[in-house]
Amino acid sequence: MSLEVRTLRATGSTWLIAGYEVEGPLNERLEEAELLVSALRPLVIHPHPLMNDIRGGAIAGLALRLAGILNSVQPVQFHHYDLAQSVLQEAYNLLLRAREMVAIDRATDHTRAGVMVIGNNYDYFGYDWSDLIQVAPGN
């Protein structure tokens, strides 16, 4: 069987993404992990100075995919496991900061537009970070 990445939706939600389930041969999962580390690293090491919902969502999405893979491999199987963990930690820290920044911007925009923010789920860029928090060290 080839590598399969399945999107998991949060319970009771039709749109909040709770994470990714990854299945397939170990070598393909490791290859995918390498690619995700490579794509995610520049985005979190040198984030765009103008963070917004779209950029935050992209980082959250990639990070959760990587977390989904790391959950299915042992640290000794992936020689970049430590690097992946540190990239995830950086992503998590960045998202926490971005969430506050975007929330401020969004509040301003919404105040200008005369609308109210609906619910708290938007503060997570459309993703449930529980999985990411479990994988990121020190959380």
Added chain:
Amino acid sequence: MSLTIRTKRSGKLVTGYEVIGSTTEREPQITMLTTVLRELTPYGINTPKLLPTRQAMAAVSLQLAALLNGWDGNPQMRREAIAALDAIHVYLLHCGQPLPGTTPLTDAEELEAGYKLTEGYDYFGYDWDSLFSSTA
């Protein structure tokens, strides 16, 4: 039903991705991958010294192309995704050249950035046919 992305291979070469899921399910993935490509396209990136490997760029491109194949969602989103694919395409085709306005990387930096490719990976381990057919 949730979205499923399945890798298609011919030996070691990744020939594309099969996507199973509705228009609505594809949208968040299309938005995510379009944004990632835009942020990582070297001509627009704010830090050309730290780039993803070209394999990673090719993989993200092909996944986005697969999501767009047969997708009948928001036309503006589709245009933006194809523009991002076109830009990364240009880069991948010319990626042997130093980027305009940048200092060439040292060997150590190239290794760090993942520039050193395995022999035989002329297409970065990916068959680009589906990418070309998506953006034509």
